[in-house]
Amino acid sequence: MKTVSENRCFGGTQGVYTHASDATGTDMTFAVFKPEHATGAVLWYLSGLTCTHENAMTKAGLQAWASDAGLTVIFPDTSPRGEGVADDDAYDMGQGAGFYVDATEGDWARHFRMERYITADLPETVFAAFDLDDTRQSLTGHSMGGHGALTLALKRPDRFKSVSAFAPICNPSDSEWGIPQLTAYTGDPAAHDATVLLTAGAKLPPTLIDTGTSDQFYDKLGTAAFAGALTETKSEATLNLRRGYDHSYFFVASFAAEHIAFHAEHLA
Template identity: 75%
Template structure:
């Protein structure tokens, strides 16, 4: 692991690091915020379409709250990158759009292994390099990253003590943000659809979701289907439908405090 930069931030350290990932076969960059008085607990923040490790690290406003709670926050990239890595002209396919699945199809199969990256390779690197507690992990994410948080939590039950999402894509089987990409990567959508996974497997961790009612991508999120599934499956959840908020980081940062507090409580 190589240190690209470290900046003091709210008394802790906002670092940017790179490492060679075995599963993606590429060099991967990630951000990690280490609070001034770490408790060992760690929150994974999965970002949305077009984002790198950097966007949430600079815009989501997590550090002030993580510093108070003693929580480390990891900001992974959203896909493998590089000239040798498959890509597409569309912003929502290929580099910057990994959708947190392991691709098995076409040109994507070689490097796009984001599920394994987030749940195996990156944790291995992080827990080897930093004094953090693998028994106290939580996951959150925004948009495509909210899809990642929900689906990885359900695919890897027991790994995350709490789960949250900001404006998650949560019924991708019927969304332009999901169906084309998951089909291109894996040939199917159902196993990667939070609504269907919830009906199929349930979720054994506390859940918090916030979505803006003025989200300009509302039609792509599938919020209604996911809420219906929560009700049908009697899954405990704290759900905020937020008047006037859109899909931007102005929305995410407005509710970041509540999400960090939620995770801190369950990681204590």
């Protein structure tokens, strides 16, 4: 692991690092905010389409609240990158759009192994480099990252103490933000669909979701279908529809404090 930068931030340290990933076969960049009085608890923040590690680090407004709660926040990249890595002209496919799955199809299968990266490869690097408690982990994410947070939590119910999401893509097998990408990557969108996984019997840890009623991408998110699945399965989840809020980082920053407090409670 190599240090790119480290800056003082709300009494703690905001760092950016690179490492050679076995999962993707590329160098990957990630960011870590470690508060001055870190408790060892870890919150993984998964970003959305077109983002890198940097977007949420600079725009989501998590650090002040995480510092107060003693939570270390980790911001991974959203895909492998670089020369020789498969890509697409569409903004919602390829580099910047890994959908947090392990690709099995075509050229994507060579590098696009983001599920393994987030759940095994990057944690191995992080827990070796920082004094953190691997038994106290939670997940959050925005948009495509919300999809990743929900599906990874559903697939690993004993791994994460809680999960939250801002405007998540939660029914991708019935959305243009999911059908083309997950079909291309894996051949099976339903296998990576939070609504489908939940109704098939997968269990969520304690869950908090916020979605804006003025989200310009609302029709692509599948919020209503997922809400129905939560009700059907009697899941321990809170889904808030926030009047007038859109899909931007202004929305994320508006409710960041509530999400940090939610995770801090379950990571205590």
